[in-house]
Amino acid sequence: MVTSCFYVVQPNFQQHTDTATPSFHLPLNPINRRYFNVRTAIVIQQTRTWLKTVVIDHTICPFAKREYDRNSIRYCVSDTIDTAECLTSLIEACQHLDTDPDYETTLVILAEGFKDFDDFLTLIDIAEKLLIKQGYEGIYQLASFHPDYSFANAPRNDPANYTNRSPYPMLHILREASIEAILKNHPNPENIPERNIAYTRQLGISAVQKLLADCFKPDAS
Template sequence: MTTPDDATILADTRHWIEKAVIGLNLCPFARSVYVKNQVRIVVSHARHLDAFLDELDHELDLLVNTPAEEVDTTLLVHPTLFQDFFVFNDFMNVVDDVVTEHELEGVIQVANFHPQFQFEGVEADDISNATNRAPYPTLHLLREESVERAVASDAGGAEKIVERNIATLRELGSAGWQTLLSKP
């Protein structure tokens, strides 16, 4: 399999953000930071986990040391290192440890997205998994303060957002999801 170039990875990621995350309102607070260019997207070329962890260290430091008005959130994308979702999902335990090592618990949280994302106890082909499916394995570094502010401004809170997302995707269906993400 040929790895796409950075321009393609960035374009695919932006397409997913614009069409799915913002277009379907899967994250009701994504639009405001995206249109203000406060979303940093970084393509990793790390050849092994240690190098990827070094990049994660760098991105965590950069995020906490940069004003939110400049960078509110970061997507760390790696197109090849985590082909297997379950390996990537297990790796999230290491990511949590890194956040703790940086003493950023309660400051930064990390969400994960993967092309084969699967919620525990949910069949692989269930459309609800699409809420966390991205074109490439991605770590989303979020400022807790921004998340809390956004959730507080959404009338239903975090649980309602999840329920609304699943309902939206069930209505759209798998074919609609594929059509939505296809490029002209």
């Protein structure tokens, strides 16, 4: 069960308790529509490859495999470069999770926009404030990934940065109740970041760079 979403939208935020949902319009001619359908499928496949070959196979997130195998991850691809449109996509994704328990989590994949990491950090700051404003505090938690992700005070070529580097900028929406339940049953969850830092540094910069680059290979799976 893979859901892909292509958004060309006007900002239309609703409180998540409201039954109204934003309207989404696709002003595409048939040729452009076919292009975006193909492009969306490629972006989702590259993202799934990253999840499998990097995040899961190298145990960067020990909780990802269950949801990947259950097909409970929703993939939404947006080509917007506009902050307001991106935020609309984020809220729509939250509203979908409100009403669809089959999906445990959602990845909003920004296929074209926010390639500059500083711009992406600004987006994350605004997005987190918007979730609170929309009444989602304590309901959803936002994580983030980016091709140029760098931790504060870390050199840009530190392999540890690759624990949060991804093929595209991504907003990851997680159900907070699910996170709390999982962490209760996981021994020493606070050690996961330290383990990942040590592990990626042991792999070395060339190896982690190759892992990410291989996600773009046509035959990657």
